[in-house]
Amino acid sequence: MALTLGPLLIDAGIDPAQALVIRHAFAQEAEESGLTGLHANSTHAEIFEYTRRQSASTRSFPAVPQRLWVVFIKEGGDQARLWSVVENRGEIDNDGIIRTFDTVETEHMADLRSRLVIGWKSPRAWKMNATTAATYPVMGIADAEPVPFPGFDRLVLSYVQLRAVMREHRYASWRTALSSVFGIYLITDTRDGKQYVGKADGEESIRQRWSIYATNGHGGNVELKGLDPSSFRYSLLRVFDPATPTRDINIAESHFKDALDTRRHGLNRN
Known part of the structure; x- marks a missing residue:
C-alpha cells in the first residue's frame, strides 16, 4: 500500500x-x-x-x-x-x-x-x-543532511527539537556526543521562567536521560508531571567524564540548585 x-x-x-x-x-x-x-x-x-x-x-x-x-x-x-x-x-x-x-x-x-x-x-x-x-x-x-553538533556549551533545545535529536538520522552525531558524558542539565518552562536542575550519572548518560524526557515529557520527575512539555527548553550546565565519581556530580547538582534557587522559586523539591 x-x-x-x-x-x-x-x-x-x-x-x-x-x-x-x-x-x-x-x-x-x-x-x-x-x-x-x-x-x-x-x-x-x-x-x-x-x-x-x-x-x-x-x-x-x-x-x-x-x-x-x-x-x-x-x-x-x-x-x-x-x-x-x-x-x-x-x-x-x-x-x-x-x-x-x-x-x-x-x-x-x-x-x-x-x-x-x-x-x-x-x-x-x-x-x-x-x-x-x-x-x-x-x-x-530525500535523505537528510547531517546537522553538525554545536558543542555542549551551546546546546539549547526546545521540546520539539529534543524529540528530533533523539530520533532523526541527521542528529546521529549529537546522540553520540550526548552518550559520551554525564552531567548537570537545566529545564526551563518558558511560560513562567521556572527552572528544574537535573543530573545524569551512574548508568545513565545525558542521552539516556534526555531520551526519557523526549518520550514522556517529564522523565519521571514528580515536579514536571502535569506540566505541558511543549514549552520546555533544555540546556546543559556542566558535563562530566563518565569516570567522574558520583559524589562530585551530586555536589555540582546541589550547587546549581542553590545558584539558581530552584528549590524555593523553581521546580526542584529537594
Missing part, C-alpha cells in the same frame, strides 16, 4: 480537519493582484512573506482560513516539495486587495522540509483542505 500525506500529517501532530494545504508556483502574479509572485531564487523570507499575504477575495482564499497551513512549492507539473508549516494567528490587515495574516513558522514537519515530495493530483488547484490533500501520494523523501 502506497504511503500518502495523511499519516505524515498526523504523525507531526497536525489534524487534517484543521489544516490547509497550499502549493506555491514560481510565477509572476498579475499586477492588479497586489502580489509580487515567486521565482526560483526567492529566499526563505520572501516565500514566508508571500505566504502571509493573500487575496482579499474570499473566492480565492477562505474567509476564515484554518490555523495551520502546510506549504509546498510546485515541482514539475504534478509534484510538490514541502517548504514549511506555518501557524495562522489571524488576519491583521485588509486593504480590499490583499489580506495580511499574522503567521509564524512552526516545528511541525521540520524534519521533512525540502525533503518530502508528494504527487499533486489537481494541477489547477493551489490550495485545499488537508483532508483532501491527505490522500495525495508520497513520491519520495
